Amino acid sequence: MSFNVFEKVDALTSIGLVLWTLVSLGLTLNVIHPLMNRDKAKPLNLLLGFGLGWIIGELAPQWILLNMGGFLLLQIFSDLEPIVFFGLLGIHSILWLFLIIRLWLILNLPQRLEEQMQNQLGQFFLKTSTRNPPPQSFAQVDWKSLWLPASIFNNPEIEVEFNREFEAEPGLKLKLDLYRPRESGKNRPMLIQIHGGGWVIGSRRQGAFLLSRMASRGWVCCSIDYRFSPEIRMPEHLIDCKRALKWIRSHAQDLEIDPDAVFVTGGSAGSHLALMMALTANHPKFQPGFEEVNTRIQGWVGFYGAFDMHSAFENHHRENARRKLLEVVMGGTPDTHPEVFRLSSPFQWSSREIPPGMMLQGGHDTLIPMEEAVQMQLYLQKQAEEKQVLLKVPLAQHGFDIFPSITAQCVVPFVERYLVEQYQKLQQKRNDEH
Structure with missing residues (x-):
């Protein structure tokens, strides 16, 4: 037996x-x-x-x-x-x-990405550098952060405060995670991270790798909350983000930031919201009760952004995932809620006064096609006075930057350099004006 x-x-x-x-x-x-x-x-x-x-x-x-x-x-x-x-x-x-x-x-991507950035930004990009360049061999990979992602919070140069509660408006409390240099300073640039998750879920930890790197460069960074659908409908998500920006600027002295040097980044749905913040600065429709507050930002970065609000409803399979998601987020379809879709679509807004921007899109993204980012860049660049950069990342999947993977270690340093470059240009512009 x-x-x-x-x-x-x-x-x-x-x-x-x-x-x-x-x-x-x-x-x-x-x-x-x-x-x-x-x-x-x-x-x-x-x-x-x-x-x-x-x-x-x-x-x-x-x-x-x-x-x-x-x-x-x-x-x-x-x-x-x-x-x-x-x-x-x-x-x-x-x-x-x-x-x-x-x-x-x-590991061989950095050279190709460098060429893309130089072709779009010129020689000025060569002048910027990163303290921790992307690895170009297995020996140069930061294996510790790859195996222990939480180790990025142990950087002795920065301090991280999780779950800081703030009053977005009377009766509405949200939370943020704050990253900043351990040494005190004044008038530091600010980077705001808006997490992704299809406007229905998400975590403030999603941008931790980039935020920790920027904090070690002397920036103050925060990853903000916003409410989710179906509890709310668009454009309430965007309004929550602007409420967070209002709170941050009103506490600029305590946060030791320059209120006129605020940059916004996000991934997926967060990328959509970051771009909408760039396109709708000071628009009263998205600032109920704080119409007079300055919500203009100085630059934006979007990872694998969900920008197209309409094509999922045009001759697509009825089981299309984005279509079903947008019906929840928008409260209906473009036929039943045309104004909501119009206000929420980046393709419906003028980009004439948009600040400098950078988009990143993976070549193997299951959720977002490369063509969507290409079309978004073309649309923005038609009117924009400031350059809108698109970095195409071969082999990269959606969410490639969420933790310090080898892909993130190869790509995120280019975002760091871009943000540093844009801040340097902002400072130079101010000096020229004076």
Whole structure:
């Protein structure tokens, strides 16, 4: 009887080893080329495809070790024929090799990104630098922050205050996370982070890697809250962000910031809100009760932004995930709520007075197509006096900057340099005016 039990265990582990190989194959292919069709996939399927692609792609070193461990553990108890075992081992080895090659290609991105930035910004970009340049080999990767993402909060040069509550308006309290240099100072530039999450979920920790780097450069940074749908509808999300900006400027002295040197960044839905803050400065429609407050910002950065509010409703599959999401966020469709969609779409606003901006878009983004960022840049640049930069990041998935992955370590330093450059230009402009 015990012999039969062992036979069953061997059979089950053998089946498990085959299934583990098939699952590993699917997960790796999804990293190399996203498998979900963003126009036709149901929302949960699309999110699952994105989530798995993001986790495996951004945590590739951890995944390779986990995958090896799972394979070896199952192999110990399996009774596969040697030819089958070595066949499965060969498949896994090829998958591991593909992921390692992908990481090597990502480490070679900085040179290509540098060329893009110089082509769009000219030689002035060469004058800016970063204290921690992007790695260009496996030896230069910050492995500590990759394996222990929370270690970025232990930088002795900065201090981080989580969950600081502030009164956005009477009766409405929101929270922010504050990052600033440990040494006191005055009139520092401010960077505001607006997290993503489809306007329905999200975490203030999403921008921690960039904010910690900027704080170590002498900036004061904060990641702000805003309320979510379906509790509220657009444009209340934007109004909450402007309320946070109002509070920050009113506490400029306590925060040791220059109230006229405020930059905004965000990812995905947060990128949309950051751009809308840049486009709708001082617009009374989005400042109820504080119409006279200055909400102009001096620059913006958007990671993998969700800018297109309309095309999901035009000849797309009825299960289109963005369509269903926007129906919740907007409270309806462009037919039922045309004014809400018009006010919330960056493509409907004049960009004549927009401050300098930078967009980043990944080439392997499951949720947002590259074409959306390209069209947004073209639209903004038609009227904008200030340059609107687009950095195309090959191989990058949606959310590539959320923690210090190898992709983030290669890309975020360019955002740091861009922000420093724009602040230097702002200071130079002020000096010229005086």
